[in-house]
Amino acid sequence: MADSGLPSGWEVRHSNSKNLPYYFCAATKESRWEPPAETDTEKLKLYMAQHHTPAARADVSGQGEGKIRCSHLLVKHRDSRRPSSWREAEITRSKEEAIEILKGHEARIQSGEVTLGDLAISESDCSSARKKGDLGFFGPGEMQKEFEDAAFALQPGQVSGITETASGVHLIQRIQ
Template identity: 65%
Template sequence: MADTSLTGLPDGWEVRRSNTKNLPYYFHPATKDSRWEPPVGTDPNKLKAYMAEHHSSLGGAEVLQPPGGKIRCAHLLVKHKESRRPASWRESRITREKSEARTVIEGYEKEVKENRRSLSELATTESDCSSARKGGDLGFFGRGDMQKEFEDAAFKLAKGEVSDIVETASGLHLIQRLD
């Protein structure tokens, strides 16, 4: 069990890895409470640093075969207070304005497009989507599976290509086509 001063989790909570999904989750042994989202009282900055160091999926992605007509993408999501669900694993209540979210994601876009950091690396610690624990990997999806704006942008990408900023009801995205 990692020291809570390192993980940023409240006392008694620890990070474990699911045997079935091979993803990290949060567990409190005394109460037997388990959850995918961090518990209330978590220090998001400490948790981000701990997760990036100990639970990043970078380099460990499994080989997957695309089902017919489907593509595989990763994304980085930055939510704002007008997002469909203005909460995430990083923040229980997102209060930033859409213009602030745009400024944040523009910074990430610059880092990715200048090859300073990969989208997967940034998504692991910065994305407001629970896919962050998988480097932003959304797996395979087909037409009609995602929000229209997201899907339209994703299907236009060549393998390895990163989109411009895409706005959906969920927030602002950078999308990378993986397969």
């Protein structure tokens, strides 16, 4: 494995929602956008140029073997992994309230009143909202298991039922 210049235990991962690299420490489960202290920035620059430029990631971020593309609408609740979002600094609703909100969104989508993507722009608690909930292409092992199981069960164009993950409750639409 190439030397990234990161301190021991840290690795570079790629955010599907922001389509950007970030830094993750498996031991502490800490993730951050900025490199951790004690990073060898010269080694990191070389590593990032070799492994995390658009050209280097073409096989990972494009439609590769076994990858699908989905959009989603996320409603977080107070027991979510991170109970805050771009919409609300502190999310205090219960999981049951989040599910009721999502049921209302689901009914509007099913009736044809609005698309999941158009609704995600204003109603999703995920930062992918600005991209109509589009998470880009992903393959097995790249998303939370419950999300992945629901997403891979869909045919292109289909919208899932309510799917619960540690992040909150989702409606998922398979794009490709």
